[in-house]
Amino acid sequence: MNAPADTTPNASSARSLRLAVLLATYMQSANLPLPNAVLRLIQGSLSMTDDQAGWIFTAYLAASAITMPIAQWLAARFGLKRVYQAALAFFVLGLLLATVSSTPLEFIGARIIQGLASGVLAPLSMAIAMETLAPEKRMKFGATWTAIVLMGIVSGPSIGGWIAEHYDWRPIFFVSLPLSTYIFLVVALLLTEKKAAKAPAFDFFGFGTFTLALISLQMLLDRGERMDWFDSPEIWIEALAGGLGLYLFLMHVLTKQAHFLNKSLFRDRNFVLSTIIFFAVGFVLLSTMALTSPMLDEILGYPPDTTGALTIPRGIGLVGAFLLMGRVPERFDRRWFVAAGAGAVIYANWLMLGYSPLMDWSPVAVTGAIQGVGIGMLMPSLTKVAFSTLDPALRPEGTGLFNLSRVYGSTIGVAIVQIFFFNNTQAMHLALGNNVTPYSAAAHFGTASLPLPTLEGLSHLITHQAAFIAVVDQFKILMVAMLVVSPLILFLRKPAAAN
Known part of the structure; x- marks a missing residue:
């Protein structure tokens, strides 16, 4: 991106901005395993079968894997601040939808929305933090950022379990609402908007075929047991779509000079x-x-x-x-x-x-x-x-x-x-x-x-x-x-x- 290295007016604002994006990093990683300790309560409340319970995690992960590669392009094209705030708003929407879900599909849909937003928040949080640091301090901060991600993954179930034991499973998602509000306000006040002067190049064909292969494989694995595998036309469609996506992606990589990977x-x-x-x-x-x-x-x-x-x-x-x-x-x-x-x-x-x-x-x-x-x-x-x-x-x-x-x-x-x-x-x-x-x-x-x-x-x-x-x-x-x-x-x- 064509932009100055320092996007904040002073050292104090830079620290506040880093704290905000670290909180966002922790929040999006903790929400992945947050329902892990309360699956029995969620299943009972939503009449969710055992195989659908696995979708609680795979939906979030697969959705974040789709948006993560394109996050930097979105920020360069539409503006870092604008895209980051939109992702935060989208994440909050997913949290609210999860709390009011009454069917398994509604809850899985809410988790997909959370995952899509998470895939944007994670890399852009890192990018914002790095821009507030001197180059010699960035390597050490990278280790801190990774530690925050890991802390979120391993502490999410304990937070969800404690809240559900004393209240209910739905309030486990409310914890992120005040954090999201704080992060949104800090970014709104302290982050200077920036985007590329010229629309950046991006290999949409490579990205699209790679995503098609990934999502088709995920759907096949998630739905296969329920649909009795290849006795179902749906599984055949997903298998063929996955194979086609992988073939087109490999041919694209082998025949083009510039591509997604x-x-x-x-x-x-x-x-x-x-x-x-x-x-x-x-x-x-x-x-x-x-x-x-x-x-x-x-x-x-x-x-x-x-x-x-x-x-x-x-x-x-x-x-x-x-x-x-x-x-x-x-x-x-x-x-x-x-x-x-x-x-x-x-x-x-x-x-x-x-x-x-x-x-x-x-x-x-x-x-x-x-x-x-x-x-x-x-x-x-x-x-x-x-x-x-x-x-x-x-x-x-x-x-x-x-x-x-x-x-x-x-x-x-x-x-x-x-x-x-x-x-x-x-x-x-x-x-x-x-x-x-x-x-x-x-x-x-x-x-x-x-x-x-x-x-x-x-x-x-x-x-x-x-x-x-x-x-x-x-x-x-x-x-x-x-x-x-x-x-x-x-x-x-x-x-x-x-x-």
């Missing part, structure tokens, strides 16, 4: 391998949260505030390790920290395979903390390795793709674990049910202390056990995902800054 990015080995590993990090982090909270809330019967509070150890481990990594001297080879972080994440998921219906809260807290420490080590180290060999001219575009890989990983990860969870629950229910006979039921329950259960009670007990086994099986998928990408660490080059 610069081909030069894919010539840097460290960047490509790190982006793949970062995709797996996103796959594991939010999918683990999407499985753990319902397990505690719906299967083990923990109240929402306790369910939310058990995400805090993961948050402390993640943010603490992330901040400590910023103090590691440059002479240390970051590849070792990438390997250690991946090992900690794999170990944490392996421990999750030992979860039992008879356990208390401590195994969840311990495994969450270990996983948090692993991801907190992995993310900054991987970022350092990814960009250490990349041409500085490619870093802005590389940063966008690198962050998008985490978002895409989270979106696809949540959808996949939901699919396998429902399939495994049905399979385990059938397997357990086949072993129940009137004689075995009488032998186990036909006592004074354990009276013979009703057919409904017995079915509920089997469903409960089948669901728990299915959840544990999904932790195995997440562990395998990290195991699969871990060998890529061996092919990373030593970062130049570590010499």
Whole structure:
């Protein structure tokens, strides 16, 4: 964009503006997992099925993945201040619609609106903050910004759980309303409007085909189980649309000089391998949260505030390790920290395979903390390795793709674990049910202390056990995902800054 480096009149205004955009960054990241600890209440209130509950997260993530790549172009074309305020207003609209929703589709629609606004707020918040800082301070602030994003992701469920336990699930979205008002007023008063003198170029064809492939794949994964997969014409349409979008995008990339994703990015080995590993990090982090909270809330019967509070150890481990990594001297080879972080994440998921219906809260807290420490080590180290060999001219575009890989990983990860969870629950229910006979039921329950259960009670007990086994099986998928990408660490080059 053609604009002066400093958009604020003085240092005090610059600090106020940075605080406002950091609050916006925290708000949009916290709203992603905010309903995680209260899914049972939302499902009961809106008559939402289990597969629709997964859309609460995937709708938000997929929508933000659509608008994130185009946010900078919108700001350059229509004005940074105008676009940012419009995104804030749109975000508030999504919050209000969520609180008045009476059907699952209305609530998912509200989450889509929140996600679309979030995809604009996140990169533009970073851009506004960077413009208020001297160039030598921007690198350090980038770490602060990432820590705020992570803090929002891991603290959202605890906030939502506490509010829902003492009030209701709908007020969880009201928390963001005063924050949004404050941010809007600060931006209105202190941010100078700016936009490019000339309409910037943007590869709409590449962006459109890439988005078509992404949304079609997401719809296929989200709707496949409900529509009985390829027995449904809808799933065929989504599969064909996704395949067509991917084909057109690849042909566009291979035949055009300038396009949505610069081909030069894919010539840097460290960047490509790190982006793949970062995709797996996103796959594991939010999918683990999407499985753990319902397990505690719906299967083990923990109240929402306790369910939310058990995400805090993961948050402390993640943010603490992330901040400590910023103090590691440059002479240390970051590849070792990438390997250690991946090992900690794999170990944490392996421990999750030992979860039992008879356990208390401590195994969840311990495994969450270990996983948090692993991801907190992995993310900054991987970022350092990814960009250490990349041409500085490619870093802005590389940063966008690198962050998008985490978002895409989270979106696809949540959808996949939901699919396998429902399939495994049905399979385990059938397997357990086949072993129940009137004689075995009488032998186990036909006592004074354990009276013979009703057919409904017995079915509920089997469903409960089948669901728990299915959840544990999904932790195995997440562990395998990290195991699969871990060998890529061996092919990373030593970062130049570590010499």
